[in-house]
Amino acid sequence: MKYVRVLREGGPVWGVLEGERVHTLSKAPYKELAYDGKHLDLKDCTLLAPCEPTKLVCIGRNYYDHISELRDMVDGSGTPEQPTLFLKGLNCLNHPEGHVGAPEFVTRLDYEGELGVVIKKRAKNVKAADFADYVLGYTCLNDVTARDIQKADGQWARGKSMDGFAPIGPLVTDEIDPANADIETRLNGRVVQKSNTSLFITGVAKIMEFITAAMTLEPGDVIATGTPAGVGPMKCGDVVEVEIKGVGVLRTYID
Numbered sequence: 001m002k003y004v005r006v007l008r009e010g011g012p013v014w015g016v017l018e019g020e021r022v023h024t025l026s027k028a029p030y031k032e033l034a035y036d037g038k039h040l041d042l043k044d045c046t047l048l049a050p051c052e053p054t055k056l057v058c059i060g061r062n063y064y065d066h067i068s069e070l071r072d073m074v075d076g077s078g079t080p081e082q083p084t085l086f087l088k089g090l091n092c093l094n095h096p097e098g099h100v101g102a103p104e105f106v107t108r109l110d111y112e113g114e115l116g117v118v119i120k121k122r123a124k125n126v127k128a129a130d131f132a133d134y135v136l137g138y139t140c141l142n143d144v145t146a147r148d149i150q151k152a153d154g155q156w157a158r159g160k161s162m163d164g165f166a167p168i169g170p171l172v173t174d175e176i177d178p179a180n181a182d183i184e185t186r187l188n189g190r191v192v193q194k195s196n197t198s199l200f201i202t203g204v205a206k207i208m209e210f211i212t213a214a215m216t217l218e219p220g221d222v223i224a225t226g227t228p229a230g231v232g233p234m235k236c237g238d239v240v241e242v243e244i245k246g247v248g249v250l251r252t253y254i255d
Helices: 064-073 128-134 147-153 204-212
Strands: 002-008 011-018 023-024 035-041 058-059 082-089 099-102 110-113 113-119 135-144 164-174 182-187 190-196 220-226 232-234 239-244 248-254
Touching: 002 023, 002 128, 002 135, 064 232, 113 182, 113 204, 113 239, 128 135, 128 204, 135 220, 135 239, 135 248, 164 220, 164 248
Parallel strands: 058 220, 099 248
Antiparallel strands: 002 011, 002 164, 011 023, 023 035, 058 082, 110 232, 113 135, 113 220, 135 164, 182 190, 182 239, 239 248
16 A cells, blocks of 8 residues: 545545545544545645654664764764664654755754654554554655754754654555665765665664564654665755655755
8 A cells, every 4th residue: 555645625634545546535544444535636736744643763873884974973882782762853744845944053954864664553562573563654754964963962852853854755655675675865866875774783673672662652653764874964955855666755855
C-alpha cells in the first residue's frame, strides 16, 4: 500500500495512492482501511506530511561513515555501543514541497536525508522479530540541523528542533525493504549523499526493540533512522531533495 495525506476542501484527509489516483479514507489507516467512496487525481492534490505523530524519535550516528564526519563537526566521540536517541518537537513537522528557514542567529543549516518509519499501533516492549507488525510504512525525512547550535550547546535539542526542521513525505509505503533501501540526497540537483540502509549500524527491527523498551510509541509516531555521510550546509534559495527508491522524492525549499 501507498498512503498519502492531502488537502480536500481545506482540511486534511488520508488516502490510498493507486497510480495517479488517490482513493480517500474516512479516517487514518492505522487499524483498518475505511474508504469514503471518493477519489482525487494526484496532480490536483496538495500533499501533507503522511503522519500525525505525538513525537519524532530520532537515531543519531547510525552509519559508520557519518560518525567519522560528525566527529569533526560536533564532537570527538566514537561509534556508540547502543543507539543514540534524541527527540524532535512537533513544531518541526513540515510537508512535502515545504519551506525551511532558520533564525538569524543560526550560521550553519545542514540537510540530513533519512529513512523514516511511521508507526501504526501502540508499541511497547516490542521484540525485534515482531517489529513489522507495528509499522504502517516507510517515508523520506530530512533531519534539518542547525549545526553550529548543536555544537555550541553540547546536546542536540535546540539545534534539531527549530520550527519546520522535519520535512517528511511524500508518502508512506509498506512496499519497500527497510533493510535494503537506496537513499540519495541532492542539493540543487547535485548528489551529496548516496547510500543504502543495509549499511545501518542498528537496523530497524533492533531500533524498534530498543526504543520501545524505554518509551511507548503511538500510532502516527515517526522514527528517523539516521543519516549517511555527506551532510553539509544549505543556504537561502537552495532546493534539497531526499529520494528513497520506492517511496519518492521529498523536496524542500530553503528560505
